[in-house]
Amino acid sequence: MAHDLNHGAPVADLQDERPSVGQIADVFVRYANFTLGGGSATTAVIHGEIVGKRGWVSEEQFGLSFALGRLTPGTNLLAFCTGIGWGLRRWTGAIVALLAASIPCTLFVVIITALFAEWQENPFAQAAIKGAIAAAVAVTVKTVWTIAHPHFRPGNRIRAVLIGATAFALHTFAGISPIDVLLLAVVIGFLLSASS
Amino acid sequence: MNIGHLYLLLLKGTVTAFAGLASLPVIQESLVDHYHVLTNEQLNEAVVITRSSPGPVGLYVVSVGYFAGGLPGAVAGWLAMITPALLIIPMVHFVGRRMQHPRVRSVLQTIVITSAGLLLAAAIPLGRDGLTGAITWAIAVICFILLLTTKFDTLWMILGAALVSLTASSVGLMAYL
Numbered sequence: 207m208a209h210d211l212n213h214g215a216p217v218a219d220l221q222d223e224r225p226s227v228g229q230i231a232d233v234f235v236r237y238a239n240f241t242l243g244g245g246s247a248t249t250a251v252i253h254g255e256i257v258g259k260r261g262w263v264s265e266e267q268f269g270l271s272f273a274l275g276r277l278t279p280g281t282n283l284l285a286f287c288t289g290i291g292w293g294l295r296r297w298t299g300a301i302v303a304l305l306a307a308s309i310p311c312t313l314f315v316v317i318i319t320a321l322f323a324e325w326q327e328n329p330f331a332q333a334a335i336k337g338a339i340a341a342a343v344a345v346t347v348k349t350v351w352t353i354a355h356p357h358f359r360p361g362n363r364i365r366a367v368l369i370g371a372t373a374f375a376l377h378t379f380a381g382i383s384p385i386d387v388l389l390l391a392v393v394i395g396f397l398l399s400a401s402s
Numbered sequence: 403m404n405i406g407h408l409y410l411l412l413l414k415g416t417v418t419a420f421a422g423l424a425s426l427p428v429i430q431e432s433l434v435d436h437y438h439v440l441t442n443e444q445l446n447e448a449v450v451i452t453r454s455s456p457g458p459v460g461l462y463v464v465s466v467g468y469f470a471g472g473l474p475g476a477v478a479g480w481l482a483m484i485t486p487a488l489l490i491i492p493m494v495h496f497v498g499r500r501m502q503h504p505r506v507r508s509v510l511q512t513i514v515i516t517s518a519g520l521l522l523a524a525a526i527p528l529g530r531d532g533l534t535g536a537i538t539w540a541i542a543v544i545c546f547i548l549l550l551t552t553k554f555d556t557l558w559m560i561l562g563a564a565l566v567s568l569t570a571s572s573v574g575l576m577a578y579l
Binding site for chain 2 (some may be wrong): 240248266274276277279281286287288289305313314315319322323329330337338341342346348351354358365366367370372383384385387391392396399400
């Protein structure tokens with residue numbers, strides 16, 4: 207009997223249809239590693255494969271893993287894949303999905319990083335890298351907005367700006383470490399919810 | 403640096419962040435400012451590498467690990483990247499419905515917005531290192547506008563920026579990069 211991803215409640219007798227470890231590895235190697243366009247694009251591709259095409263999980267199960275993946279620390283996409291794997295075959299599924307979703311792209315990045323160190327000796331490559339790094343600075347600044355904008359809603363904007371600006375100032379001007387600022391954020395978040 | 407120590411420092415960044423690059427300020431403070439095993443330039447390069455290749459943005463931690471400790475460092479980076487993902491298992495199993503509790507949501511929202519503020523602070527030294535002339539400044543500003551207003555994939559933007567600076571260098575404008 208397969209179980210609901212949320213609280214272990216039975217949802218359907220899917221035991222015979224549970225994908226094998228090999229099938230889970232195959233799907234996550236192919237669709238979680240090589241999609242360009244970031245986590246959202248990859249999630250959409252995986253949705254088409256495991257909900258639409260193969261019917262491994264329901265929309266609700268997929269949605270729960272997606273939502274909790276976004277609330278899990280670290281790389282959201284990997285947490286999402288782990289959650290799906292857990293729903294399919296518990297610990298084995300979770301570990302296989304996590305490894306399959308992370309090892310191939312990691313190897314690719316290691317190779318590119320090693321080559322990058324070699325290319326730095328080449329003057330043409332040096333010039334190209336300078337431009338690429340300027341674009342990366344823009345990407346980093348844009349990511350600030352990507353992270354913050356879901357919380358920049360009407361009625362919440364002043365709170366979002368105050369929290370973001372305070373974190374910026376505490377680290378930049380007061381020299382407080384990021385970890386301490388984040389711990390302070392936990393306390394502030396708790397107090398704000400108690401007062402509202 | 404001991405690889406176990408490197409793993410713990412990288413993990414400190416990944417486990418306290420809720421998006422790929424949000425771990426950057428913590429990692430910058432540990433590896434660049436405190437232990438000096440990484441430079442801001444290498445941190446920028448790690449972002450370039452992972453935004454120019456398929457896979458999640460959080461992979462930049464693998465590049466950071468490689469720069470700080472070679473292949474064993476890359477393994478430490480990979481482990482630091484995947485370890486927090488396992489936290490979803492207890493979340494799915496035990497906490498599912500409580501994630502909607504107003505207090506939990508408020509704490510998570512505050513952490514996420516704080517991460518954004520910290521990432522903006524971390525971008526200052528990255529910009530200081532990466533934007534060294536009029537052309538690199540222009541590239542950064544144009545890319546930022548394009549990122550805000552279009553759906554161009556960052557891969558093409560980074561490749562385009564590389565091509566522009568390569569062209570500028572080949573026509574004798576290296577001093578403006």
